[in-house]
Amino acid sequence: MLVGGTGNLGLRIARALAARGANVLALARQGGDTAALADTGVSVEKIDFDDEQSLRRTLDGASCVISALNGLEDTIIGRQSRVLDAAVVAGVPRFIPSDYSLDFTKTKPGRNRNLDLRRRFMAKVDAAPIRATSILNGAFADLLAGQAPIVLPGPRIVLHWGSPDQLLDFTTKEDVAAYAAAAALDPDTPRTLRIAGDSVSPRDLAATMQLLTGRRFRLAKPGGVPVLSAMIRLTRTLAPQPGAVFPAWQGMQYLRDMMDGTGKLEPLDNDRYPEINWTKARQVLAGAMAMKRL
Template sequence: MKKIILVAGATGNLGSRICSALIKRDASVIAIVRAASDPEKIESLKKTGVTIVEVDFDNIDEIAAACKEVNCVVSAVAGLREVVVDLQKNILHGALQAGVARFIPSDFCTDYNPLVPGENRNFDLRREFKGYLDGTAIQAASIFNGAFADILKYNTPVLNLKNNSISYWGEKAEWKLDFTTMDDTAAFTAEVALDDEAPRNLHIASFQISPSMISTEVQQISGKNFAVQQTGSMEDFAQFIKKQREDNPAGENELYAKWQQSQYVYSMFSTHHKELSNGRYADLNWTTASTYLKAFVK
């Protein structure tokens, strides 16, 4: 019998990929969506074989009805407190009311567990929801993928293609950063959703690469020289972020405020995955750093 997996956040970039990965694995997939969801995205999901159920996310009974006979709920929602904490609680309560056995929260990020609370606003919200989730009887599995590899395309300090530079903080030129593509994350998530024995925390990375290693890769691909530069100490970086946040109070209501982006990079240089769960599912093919960088480095 096919397993039934319910996905919240299915119209998002990651959520839609998770749905496709589940369909490829012969799962029955239900996507719960708002009435105001983009019709084109809804139609795209339908074409892949996803069953669409429109719900009021403030109505736990409606969510519970959608969760009937579901084996696992996957949350791929993104937002601030009203989404990561409040809306996810509603989804969780709907799953519990329907007797769903398993729940995958929207923890697609660097593992925040070893980090100091207060260093990353968005991680603190996930940490708060985790505490609530772990107080329930449902079997949870969090997937920590480091950073989505897409950020390497956007001229962040980690790789700036405009000025041919690569930056790091402290003594971390050889510190390995965790990057995972969205497709690799989606494929792994689909496997976890179908795996009743999945552990509480799983760590993945398409590739782990240090600033020095990034320099070697992009120079080989482009033939250009890239400066690997120390921007300052980690303490300097923390103070910079603090001032950046103080100078931009409007960012408190923005999901990806500039200071939040800086907090994410700071977290990447503060912790990394010491053991990966990449080998848990034999049929997955992980994207290499070279393959990924060749797609956009010229």
């Protein structure tokens, strides 16, 4: 059973599950657009997530519920909790929550809004009589193609706010989806699985860009983590956007947890499914250059 299958990651998980021959039912909100799921090879059912009895009946017989929901409190805590509660009542043995992030179990509460929501939901999952598995994957490597303010091709700079040798975990959405699908079909998963398609430092990224372009990329540190924290507070004051899932300051909070090393993933469970070929940061950057996004 897949929840959140219409999102960017959810669609990839749907395809990965279908590729493994899984019998998948993707649940979507009534009135939601499910056209993108049409070519994934999974069945789709629209449902009222506020109807507890209907949700329970739909989940009856499922071997695993995998969530790819994305949003703020009403989604990560509200809707996901309703799915969890229905899964427990229906006797579903396993649940994979929508965690897909750096290791928020090691970060400080109050420093990252979206990770705080996942921390709250983790406490709810751990209190429920169901086997849960969180998949933690660092940052999506796809963001290196331009969205993450790290590699700046114009001025040929790689930014960092901590040590230039701090390893940063990146995993492409495609690889996360492949791993999540494998985990959903694996009855013996542990409570947490940590993966990283690549772990590279800002210094590594600068060297990679120099190799790809033939031009030198400089490392630049516009202040340490305290400066980044001040920038976060200022940005949140000037452009709060409380209803946005990924406002600028939220991305900066995530970057802080990477740059100071608190969200570093270790040990890694990459080898659990040896059939997965991990995409490296260099491949992402080279692909972005070929598409002229960098």
